[in-house]
Amino acid sequence: MSGRAKLTVFAALATLLTAWSLSPLVESQAWLLQAALLLVVQSAVGAGARRVPLARSLTVAAQLLLSLLLLALLFAGKVESTGSGPLAYFVTDFGSLFAQGVHDVGEYAIPAPLTDGIQLLLVSGVLLIGLLVDLLAVTARTAAAAGLPLLALYSVAAGLSGGGEASWFSFLLAGCGYLMLLLCEGRDRLAQWGRVFGSAPRGRGAADSGISSGNVRAMAPVRFGRRIGALALGLALVVPAVLPALDDGLLGGPKDGEGAGGSGGTISAVNPLVSLQSNLNAQDNRVVLRYRTDNPQQGEQYLRILGLDEFNGSKWEASGRALTDVPQQMPVPPGLGDQVRLGSTEVTTNITASDGYTQRYLPMPYPATAVEIGGKWRFEPVGRTLVGDQLGRDKYQTVQGAEYKVRSLLLKPTAQQLQKAPAPDPAIREEYTKVPD
Structure with missing residues (x-):
């Protein structure tokens, strides 16, 4: 598998792991499977367009057009039609279902029932974030910038759900997805330099050359990056729990004003x-x-x-x-x-x-x-x-x-x-x- 193909896979995986943070907002998680399937198709279209290759703008346009068609097929018949023809469906019926979802979000408390409107908002939102992540990480080859749409998705989910017992797990999934995307891009960039200078395996004749053989990979930079990522993610999880001053942070639970129980508070x-x-x-x-x-x-x-x-x-x-x-x-x-x-x-x-x-x-x-x-x-x-x-x-x-x-x-x-x-x-x-x- 080529480096760009691996980036495509890890970009979609990072989006799905971050989308898990939206699960506490609704009673059913059936939408997550639908979003995953549509995201896979959207990423596959992007990979095929880049392999042709097409221009960046045409690649994004193809992904966006196919995503809209898939959404239209998935939610066809969910709302009473008020027009005729595909254009009328996208402009009136699709917009009506979207407006219904916005209304349902304001009406129901969390966890809300999975209405057709809310399901449309969730699936289309994940596809949009996935398209941005794919554009930045794979098409534009800037995986670090892809963390911005992922952070926006997680922040919306954390803000609406108010944290909770599963917030640390959602953060862990989102963080792992982003770190894997960064490591994949770093490894791909490193591989473009050709052979990597490093120590040869012990007991081999190539020890004096200082150059690794063709079937031996220099894993030191990758291992070092993994260690840094694991350490950063561990500190992000442990430090807020250890320091009381940080307890109201992004990982903190909902605070409605009550102090801790016991004799004080x-x-x-x-x-x-x-x-x-x-x-x-x-x-x-x-x-x-x-x-x-x-x-x-x-x-x-x-x-x-x-x-x-x-x-x-x-x-x-x-x-x-x-x-x-x-x-x-x-x-x-x-x-x-x-x-x-x-x-x-x-x-x-x-x-x-x-x-x-x-x-x-x-x-x-x-x-x-x-x-x-x-x-x-x-x-x-x-x-x-x-x-x-x-x-x-x-x-x-x-x-x-x-x-x-x-x-x-x-x-x-x-x-x-x-x-x-x-x-x-x-x-x-x-x-x-x-x-x-």
Whole structure:
């Protein structure tokens, strides 16, 4: 196999190994096999065009045209046709399916179902990255620059999936694919120089010549490159795990604001509205929570997840606070007067969360006085919030499928009590009125 043919194989392999990082985004990985088959055909067309040889622009054009035809055959009939002829299909029907995929991405939470639109986005995206990698690494003979589209593909996957337990494995696959591509190109460049000067095998007469024989290959540069690549990849995996300062890097797991479990830990600045966006944009009806309460004023009761009490100049977010163990009886909310508290009524609410609700903050009526729930939870006293504790590496306690009971106060202050309310504590005034410079 020629050096350029090997480069073609390793370019396609690097693209597929990097595309594996997209697998956590959807429930099914059937698209990956389809992308692999189409990528193989696209690479074969490029190899054949270069062997003819064709100009670089014509080689890329042939690969792009065949990829579009294969996509058209694969997704034919997936959407109701609105035109006639191949041009109408590419302009209207193909574009309609692509727009449907963009809509599905914004509607479904990860992992999303493998709809036809999402499948089109994934397969076409992998083919596009594969075409760029093939162009840079094989056609233009600059394998180092081919790392840019590979990095873009991995960054999109890592950014959308938010890391997770399999993120290090995805990074390892992508890194190995890129390193193998670099080593293949380096070896091909080295082979173009002809015979390599180096030490001859021991016990042979060629020892005095200093030149390797025709059937002996000088493997020292290749071995040295492998060692450097393995060392760099190992450091990229080990260093972020060893140094706490790098734990929020590309390989770090999702950080929704909870500190590590145990006796300490803090809740850092997060905005749960971002994680709720995909659920709010969903067009179908889904049961998230069921509750039963003895509150006579059900219309005035709401469930509170987290208080965004700090303004950073552009948005509201939760301030960082220390976490403690969940008390059997929660403290009285600050600012609640004795007369109002004595005139309040304690109500009980039983809540059941669906299996698809993975929120780490426990929805509760405000102000809660006691919570009965299984699992590992932490309590933030100032915000009166329950936060899921860490269960393992990149894994936290969530509300998913939980059944719990919350006792809370039904406050009914009178107009006279509100008018006679004293001034707030200076510490509360200072904390909740400060703004950025």
